[in-house]
Amino acid sequence: MRTATAAFALAGIIQAATGVCQAADAPLVQVQSIPLENVHGRIDHMAVDIAGNRLFVAELGNDSVDVVDLKSGKAIGRISNLKEPQGIAYLSDGDLIVVANAGDGSVRFFRAADLAPLGTVALGDDADDVRTSGGKVLVGYGNGGLAVIDPTNRSLTGEIKLIGHPEGFEIDQKVNRAFVNVPEGHQVAVLDLRSGKLVSTWKLAGLGGNFPMALAGLGGPVAVVFRSPPKLVLLDPITGSAEQSVDTCGDADDVFFDGKRERFYVSCGDGAVDVIERGADGLRAIGRVRTSSGARTSLFVPELGRLFVATRAGWFEPQAAILVLRPSS
Structure with a gap:
């Protein structure tokens, strides 16, 4: 009886840990x-190609990116030999995958059709979250910066300085502003993307x-x-x-x-x-x-x-x- 009780208790622990047990409502x-x-190891951010039914998964601890076919529910490809990939984005224009790497500060571009490498932009340190806006790729990196990259020729076209490493950030296309979490500075930084300048900080x-x-x-x-x-x-x-x-x-x-x-x-x-x-x-x-x-x-x-x-x-x-x-x- 005690063995059965212990088994049920262990099953309950496993269900709680894995989320198998879910309420009906x-x-x-x-x-x-x-x-x-x-x-x-740790898995970081993801991106999606809606038209192609593909999910891209940045596997930081594995130094890889997996390509998942959402229709079949299977991984169908892998980009290996990365350096702690964190941020990732998919650009439907050009069918490109953009991967930001913490380990070497690089932003790497790949052709999504065959995962062929297309170029690298070196940011120097801790390339992190990735967003796209107005045909540009924006990447938070280093001790405090938001890089602006042209994905067509894979070149750095601008940089906005911050007082600490940026984490999650979002772009409001309506006003062309970026809101950036800077936890080291205990603040949210507000950036004007037209001028490329910091316009406000919120604490x-x-x-x-x-x-x-x-x-x-x-x-x-x-x-x-x-x-x-x-x-x-x-x-x-x-x-x-x-x-x-x-x-x-x-x-x-x-x-x-x-x-x-x-x-x-x-x-x-x-x-x-x-x-x-x-x-x-x-x-x-x-x-x-x-x-x-x-x-x-x-x-x-x-x-x-x-x-x-x-x-x-x-x-x-x-x-x-x-x-x-x-x-x-």
Whole structure:
């Protein structure tokens, strides 16, 4: 009897750690798990090619990028011999993959059709998050800089200095501004992309570890998730003042806004995705979906109605995988 009890207890622990056990009314439901063969260590950010049904996964600890075919649910290609890939982007114009590497500070370009290398831009140190805007590639890197790269000829065309290493950042195409988390400076930096200059810095007392960021629509509030304490805060996009806030799971590394459902998805290293709804009465946590320890990074694709969560190999997870979650309503 004790053995059976212990077995059920262990099964419960494993279910809690892997997110297998989900409530029937959970706001996100797991519909698939895509295995990543021979992938070890931390997994960082992801990008998607919607027309080609491909997901690109930056496998920092494995020095590789996997190409996943979303139709078959299988990895179909791999870029190897990278240097701690962190940020990644897909450019449909040119069918290009852009990979930012922490280990050597390089930004590398590959042809997505056959994964052939096309060129490298050397930034010197800790190339990190990647975004695209106006035909340019923007990359946060080093001790404080946002690089502007021309993807056509793979050349550095501009640089905006910051006081510390940039983490998550977003671009509001409506006003041509970038909002950049700079946790070392305990601030959000606001950059004018037309002039290439820093125009403002926002600081919030008592909050630190601002890593992930999302925009609640063009011209809408800036959602910043802090790790200390774990909290999502909506900031006015003009003044930077805090409008609303709500507690979140810990060790967050990605946040996305689902405009169709007026929800935020926050993925956290403590093994959960928090779903937070924005309504007339403010922000409200409506569910916490278990994933696995260390599953900090994710990607929400509105066109597909799917949230992809990267889980690393570990004690409870013998194999790395991409969990595919869909909103239940």
